[in-house]
Amino acid sequence: MSTRREPLRCRILLLLEGLELTVSELCAVLQMPQSSVSRHLKALDEGGWVAARREGTSRLYLANAAALRGPDRELWALVREQVLASTAVDQDRQRLASILALRLSRSQEFFASAADRWSAVRSELFGQRFDLEGLVGLLDARWIVGDLGCGTGQTSSTLAPWVHRVVAVDESEAMLDAARSRLHEMPNVDLRRGRLEALPISDGELDIAILMLVLHHLAEPQLAIGEAMRALKPGGRLLVVDMLPHQREEYRRQMGHVWLGFAEAQIRGWFEELGLKAVRFNPVPADPEAAGPALFASSARQPLREAMPLPEPAAIGA
Numbered sequence: 001m002s003t004r005r006e007p008l009r010c011r012i013l014l015l016l017e018g019l020e021l022t023v024s025e026l027c028a029v030l031q032m033p034q035s036s037v038s039r040h041l042k043a044l045d046e047g048g049w050v051a052a053r054r055e056g057t058s059r060l061y062l063a064n065a066a067a068l069r070g071p072d073r074e075l076w077a078l079v080r081e082q083v084l085a086s087t088a089v090d091q092d093r094q095r096l097a098s099i100l101a102l103r104l105s106r107s108q109e110f111f112a113s114a115a116d117r118w119s120a121v122r123s124e125l126f127g128q129r130f131d132l133e134g135l136v137g138l139l140d141a142r143w144i145v146g147d148l149g150c151g152t153g154q155t156s157s158t159l160a161p162w163v164h165r166v167v168a169v170d171e172s173e174a175m176l177d178a179a180r181s182r183l184h185e186m187p188n189v190d191l192r193r194g195r196l197e198a199l200p201i202s203d204g205e206l207d208i209a210i211l212m213l214v215l216h217h218l219a220e221p222q223l224a225i226g227e228a229m230r231a232l233k234p235g236g237r238l239l240v241v242d243m244l245p246h247q248r249e250e251y252r253r254q255m256g257h258v259w260l261g262f263a264e265a266q267i268r269g270w271f272e273e274l275g276l277k278a279v280r281f282n283p284v285p286a287d288p289e290a291a292g293p294a295l296f297a298s299s300a301r302q303p304l305r306e307a308m309p310l311p312e313p314a315a316i317g318a
């Protein structure tokens with residue numbers, strides 16, 4: 001590709017270094033008709049110098065970084081030097097800056113006019129919960145998480161792609177069967193049958209323990225909290241999600257609830273009596289489509305192991 005014979009192709013390649021442009025954007029920058037730009041793009045594409053992808057009705061072009069780093073790297077470095085020195089390239093750069101400013105102002109215009117309806121557009125397009133599902137990506141990939149009272153495994157299935165292992169425990173064989181079929185493609189979920197008051201989990205096996213919508217079924221929730229603590233590593237975290245106090249007496253009959261929700265003081269009291277640290281408690285913002293009582297989330301930390309006291313100086317020589 002000589003700069004004398006193909007100056008336009010070199011200018012195109014320069015524009016497409018690290019920046020995707022459509023044919024019409026290239027036409028505007030180069031001030032060339034679409035037919036000429038398309039012809040040059042086709043030749044560059046066939047030579048492997050650019051890559052194209054379709055987005056809706058547009059085709060976006062980008063310089064092929066692998067080709068620019070490959071055997072033709074030295075050729076391109078030489079040609080690039082010569083092209084950079086031309087005034088046409090200066091002009092291209094200035095027009096490119098205006099095109100990019102136009103792209104930006106289109107999105108700024110959209111947000112300026114959409115500020116009052118963005119929340120509605122956001123949930124209409126993407127649903128109410130996608131951000132929470134995405135935030136799970138912040139979890140540490142080395143963690144072992146206990147989903148205690150896992151039911152049909154919904155929480156386990158959200159967590160499993162992001163952590164090392166999920167240990168999912170439930171006493172109900174029917175629930176575990178449903179969890180098994182939901183989680184059969186997630187080999188890092190370890191389903192175990194057992195009771196929350198005597199977990200089938202070794203001391204210090206877990207980095208995180210979750211009690212999601214289970215405490216209200218237990219006669220003595222503090223036993224399950226104590227067991228979760230035993231299963232946590234020093235510094236491991238416990239998360240409880242459950243209902244705030246409510247009046248739905250019928251839940252006792254219909255679903256075997258023992259507790260009609262929990263007040264903050266109750267949860268804090270159990271956590272603190274058991275020695276959990278850094279207790280936090282927050283109501284969960286209500287889902288407008290949910291018919292049940294309001295929920296809270298409360299987290300706390302298993303204390304870090306106490307440092308061994310240093311021996312008294314006298315004892316060292318003894």
Ligand SMILES: C[S@@+](CC[C@H](N)C(=O)[O-])C[C@H]1O[C@@H](n2cnc3c(N)ncnc32)[C@H](O)[C@@H]1O
Pocket residue numbers: 148149150151152153154155169170171172175194195196197211212213214217218
């Ligand atoms: C309301 S479901 C919640 C399931 C799941 N955590 C969720 O968020 O969908 C409560 C689960 O706790 C289990 N469970 C209740 N008491 C239990 C106990 N003492 N030991 C083990 N599992 C228990 C039940 O079998 C049920 O699967």
